[in-house]
Amino acid sequence: MKGMTIIVKTISSWVKVLIFIFGIYIILFGHLTPGGGFAGGVILASSYVLLMLAFGGDFVQKDLPLALDSKLDCLGAIMFVMIAILGSVFSGAFLANFLVDKYGAPLELLSAGTIPLSNIAIGLKVGASLFLVIFSLSICHKGAELDGE
Amino acid sequence: MPYALCFLLFVIGLYCAVVKKNMVKIVLGILIMECAVNLFLVMLGYRHDGVAPIIDRAYYDPGTGQIAAGFINNSVDPLPQALVLTSIVIGLGSLALMISICIRIYEKYGTFDITQIRRLRG
Amino acid sequence: MAVFYILLIFIIIASLIAVETTDLLSAVICIGAMGFGVSLMFLFLRAPDIAITQIVVEVLGLIILIRATISRDLTFISGDKEFFATIVSVVIVFMIFLAGLKVFETLPDFGTPIFAEVPKAASQTYIEEGLARTGAANVVSSVILDYRAYDTLGEATVLFTSIIGATVILRRTAKRKTDTLQPASPS
Numbered sequence: 001m002k003g004m005t006i007i008v009k010t011i012s013s014w015v016k017v018l019i020f021i022f023g024i025y026i027i028l029f030g031h032l033t034p035g036g037g038f039a040g041g042v043i044l045a046s047s048y049v050l051l052m053l054a055f056g057g058d059f060v061q062k063d064l065p066l067a068l069d070s071k072l073d074c075l076g077a078i079m080f081v082m083i084a085i086l087g088s089v090f091s092g093a094f095l096a097n098f099l100v101d102k103y104g105a106p107l108e109l110l111s112a113g114t115i116p117l118s119n120i121a122i123g124l125k126v127g128a129s130l131f132l133v134i135f136s137l138s139i140c141h142k143g144a145e146l147d148g149e
Numbered sequence: 150m151p152y153a154l155c156f157l158l159f160v161i162g163l164y165c166a167v168v169k170k171n172m173v174k175i176v177l178g179i180l181i182m183e184c185a186v187n188l189f190l191v192m193l194g195y196r197h198d199g200v201a202p203i204i205d206r207a208y209y210d211p212g213t214g215q216i217a218a219g220f221i222n223n224s225v226d227p228l229p230q231a232l233v234l235t236s237i238v239i240g241l242g243s244l245a246l247m248i249s250i251c252i253r254i255y256e257k258y259g260t261f262d263i264t265q266i267r268r269l270r271g
Numbered sequence: 272m273a274v275f276y277i278l279l280i281f282i283i284i285a286s287l288i289a290v291e292t293t294d295l296l297s298a299v300i301c302i303g304a305m306g307f308g309v310s311l312m313f314l315f316l317r318a319p320d321i322a323i324t325q326i327v328v329e330v331l332g333l334i335i336l337i338r339a340t341i342s343r344d345l346t347f348i349s350g351d352k353e354f355f356a357t358i359v360s361v362v363i364v365f366m367i368f369l370a371g372l373k374v375f376e377t378l379p380d381f382g383t384p385i386f387a388e389v390p391k392a393a394s395q396t397y398i399e400e401g402l403a404r405t406g407a408a409n410v411v412s413s414v415i416l417d418y419r420a421y422d423t424l425g426e427a428t429v430l431f432t433s434i435i436g437a438t439v440i441l442r443r444t445a446k447r448k449t450d451t452l453q454p455a456s457p458s
Binding site for chain 3: 240
């Protein structure tokens with residue numbers, strides 16, 4: 001898959017960093033302001049989709065290979081299940097919030113127990129999954145062009 | 150009355166998914182139905198002149214840990230919003246699955262028309 | 272209240288154009304307009320979390336749809352319509368619409384949430400005790416990650432499965448060379 005013109009490449013390499021940082025901000029502040037893991041994960045995926053549309057599929061394969069992407073996806077899922085099982089070990093109920101009131105005061109960044117950790121796990125999982133499927137769609141299209149169908 | 154307009158949107162999506170013959174149009178119809186259902190669920194929890202369910206410093210007293218009565222009496226329902234949040238992201242995943250099936254069928258039969266792909270090849 | 276009606280009329284007109292037009296690219300663009308209208312509607316319904324999620328999901332959904340449709344050859348829909356089947360379907364859908372309107376008379380008016388009429392509703396507990404019990408200022412976050420975390424676990428599973436299914440369907444396997452196969456006749 002080919003990239004686009006040089007103007008698009010220059011601008012999108014700057015904008016991609018801003019979108020990535022914005023996605024991380026939405027995930028980390030999910031327990032204080034609107035947002036959370038789902039919206040932040042989709043924003044992270046769309047920053048890499050911007051890179052793929054502007055520079056072409058081959059460039060992004062060097063930056064974030066598909067094998068690493070699958071591993072990040074599974075890592076996010078395993079982190080979420082680990083938090084759930086640790087809740088059962090420490091508090092007696094599956095998925096219990098076992099770190100509540102242990103650190104920080106309400107309305108600060110470090111607060112709310114396991115909720116920021118769950119947000120990070122969900123954001124990682126959703127972002128990696130959605131980028132994987134959009135990249136597979138573009139590879140399939142490239143394969144169709146190469147085979148001459 | 151707004152509920153009726155939202156149900157009209159759902160019925161338009163149902164008509165598109167049932168009557169049309171192009172596969173991508175059927176997928177668009179399913180997408181319209183999902184949007185209509187999410188909108189209806191959030192409309193159920195709306196309160197007149199309500200506030201968003203987020204507590205900020207104006208409503209919270211750090212000394213006693215009390216939340217202002219203005220927030221408790223005026224906030225909208227947070228439960229439908231939580232359920233719709235996961236529903237929107239699942240809708241994106243199922244859209245990816247449907248479109249990948251459409252692409253495979255196009256590569257095998259050469260058309261998006263469902264009346265021409267009825268024969269199962271053994 | 273008038274802004275709700277204006278946005279709903281805009282959403283319905285956009286979806287009608289998407290359903291009836293014969294050009295696939297126009298239909299996809301109208302779906303994008305409809306998603307944007309729905310996101311504005313969520314903002315006016317005091318749900319900022321969902322407005323953010325809807326607008327970014329709409330952008331990614333448009334990219335997926337355009338990848339599928341306009342890079343193929345066939346963008347115009349042709350073929351003759353079956354008149355009788357269309358009329359029967361429209362009549363049945365209209366009767367479903369009328370039956371649904373009857374149901375809405377049992378709901379409370381728009382503007383009165385259901386938990387204001389039910390005593391000891393769950394949402395009242397979430398609003399009053401959410402900050403004290405979980406420490407999160409965003410009540411919706413505390414609902415999806417503490418009170419109802421099972422639903423989030425189910426959502427993660429469904430998303431995982433559907434993405435794996437889509438990746439497996441789109442996998443390019445090596446083509447078998449059918450002209451070099453030996454004729455397999457054991458007898």
